[in-house]
Amino acid sequence: MLYVVHCGTFKSFVMSLNGLIQVTGFQIAGDIVGLDGISTGLHQTDVVALEDTEVFVLPFLQCQQWSRESAYGQRHLMRTLAHEITRNRRHMLALGTTRAEQRMAIFLLDLSQRHERLGHSRFQLVLQMTRKDLGSYLGLTLETVSRQLSRLQRECIIQVQGKSLALLDFAALRRLAGVSSDCSSMTVDSIVDQKGNFLVAKRPT
Amino acid sequence: MLYVVHCGTFKSFVMSLNGLIQVTGFQIAGDIVGLDGISTGLHQTDVVALEDTEVFVLPFLQCQQWSRESAYGQRHLMRTLAHEITRNRRHMLALGTTRAEQRMAIFLLDLSQRHERLGHSRFQLVLQMTRKDLGSYLGLTLETVSRQLSRLQRECIIQVQGKSLALLDFAALRRLAGVSSDCSSMTVDSIVDQKGNFLVAKRPT
DNA sequence: CGCGGAGTTGAGAATAGTCAAAGTCGGTGG
């Protein structure tokens, strides 16, 4: 099953056998839940609603049929999957190369942008997730999350009041995030070498 | 274009506008390169060969056609995409929840396992990537990578000699990795709550 | 009013990063 979020917020997370949990994303209206199980029927990701929610249910079978019958449907499905992959890549980049403050800034900008795309304010939003969930998503402890938020508030970049949040200084946030927050505009193409060395050594004829 | 690796090793990485680079994976024989551009035709990931390599080229169009014409082809394509997603999720879990030592152990076990699946030794392998690439992949600096390898060697768990590597003590490696290395065996299904709260609040009729 | 979960804050510890120096390896050209 796929689930298309109609309203509300979800968190999705993976769990390892030894009980470790990593939140892999937060889904709001328009997002799709359950992509990872699309072929096997088995989900490796769990999902929990963070507030009252509504979803549309989309059975895999129907999805596959749609994809087979219409070029548009196929294209759309693959685009969605590919988008999920690049989204995850960007998050990995954040987890692997940035510090707590920068990660937080990237997250806030991303959330704001998604809110805006839904027709809501980009300044005023609600953090439905707990600090712990947010920490897990960002690869930080809940204390570090709390401290970062406090710090951003002290510097008058945001204003936090429990779960409600106001973004006061986008310029500062973007500066902290590095330009990297909008790397979605990247269109680097295909198999290219950094230094002009060999790329694809040979192609079998 | 999709590229199926026939022999050799690739690294794939994403680059943010400000020049930060994160290696997102290493591909060996049997792996597929270029999935992220499958629908848009634009790749957000670059790929570089780490040694002499051969690849099979698979145009998107052909791929889509195959998928449309055969249920098996479609299933296979989606399975591949979904697998890529879960693989990335697992890596995110590692990046977000583990320490350097544990990450290194997980990586070594994973590499060994993939080698074995190709019919090679699971004890003896070659790290084609530089320490810097490996560090980038693991979200660590190259110095930390080097130190971790040295430490594992000092404890007689592995033996390193430049790029060639021998795994001496799998039990110890698995212990360090936590059981999490084989979370591929997880079959948790679908939308489930942690505490038995609501899951999907409502389903539109 | 008191309880409990969530959040904040502080102090000290641990982990990983930074900077710097020295060592290794492989390849190139004299």
Added chain:
DNA sequence: CCACCGACTTTGACTATTCTCAACTCCGCG
């Protein structure tokens, strides 16, 4: 064939960031 060069690696000392543990506060709810 050997010396040298550059890229890669190792190691050490020091620093910065983040984690851990713990106390305390805030808020919603019975």
